[in-house]
Amino acid sequence: MSDRGSAGHVQHRPLAIVGAGALGLSIAARLAATGPVAVVASSAARAQALGAGVEVAGRLFHPAVYAPDRLPSAEWVVLVVKAGDTAAAARSAAAMRPRGVLSLQNGLVEDCLRAACGDKVFAGQGVTTMGAYREGSRIVPVSEGETLMPPGFEPLARRFSEAGLPARVDSNISAARLAKLLVNLALNPLTAVFRVRTGELQTPPLSLYVDALVTEAWPVLRDAGLQLDAAAAREKVWAVIGSTAGNRTSMLQDVLAGRRTELDAITGAFLRLADRTGAAVPTHRALHTLIALIDARA
Secondary structure, three states, X not given: OOOOOHHHOOOEEEEEEEOOOHHHHHHHHHHHOOOOOEEEOOOHHHHHHHHOOEEEOOEEEOOEEEOXXXXXXXXXXXXXXXXXXXXXXXXXXXXXXXXXXXXXOOXXXXXXXXXXXXXXXXXXXXXXXXXXXXXXXXXXXXXXXOEEXXXXXXXXXXXXXXXXXXXXXXXXXXXXXXXXXXXXXHHHHHHHHHOOOHHHHHOOOHHXXXXXXXXXXXXXXXXXXXXXXXXXXXXXXXXXXXXXXXOOOHHHHHHHHOOOOOOHHHHHHHHHHHHHHOOOOHHHHHHHHHHHHHHHOO
């Protein structure tokens, strides 16, 4: 396990990943092939366990792992944690005195991210369609997807690209976040309730639910700034389902592990947008109720 050097010296890393879940470790393993990367775990015990190595994509990965109370400094920090952990993770990120903090989390968390980082730290939320899940002690990457970042994160986008992870800066990242929310709304609750992989949404009756979710969500998200017409919105959702067919969504992984889901950051955030416009979104509300019941037992 890596931590502070002798006499309290703080080690420096060009890049740090906060979040040692399936996606965070998958990203870290890819980036570590092209340069030093720190991984910040949720606790000292978790950091110690990861220090022994973890299998990612069939290969043993030994991350340079740190506990939250023994952080390195870092030029860039990427947050890949659950939405409910945003504030704490952002404070850890800011403590590393970075040039910038990028969130690749689900939901709409930028306001919370910036508030926790403070005015002196450049922070923004991007989006990614990368997919990975945990199978026992193994991490199984499913799709490289594409990662979009706000302006100002050009050096970080280049680092991702150098590692073979498609990434670019998007000048209209707010619209991209809404497009990602649309995808999350269609995939996460359905896979969690029915406990299926993403590809199983391609056949009836689940495919009918997907279409209903997209049909209800599109006008609400369009009013919020989504820049896709109805046909393009549907096409985007089905493209992600096809490219991540073998994946277990993050919400499904939470349900299977007995953890609380990111319901409030995904469907909850959408329902708040719908309430502003008075839109009737009965399929989303029904799934929200079902997931809330599952969460209550977690």
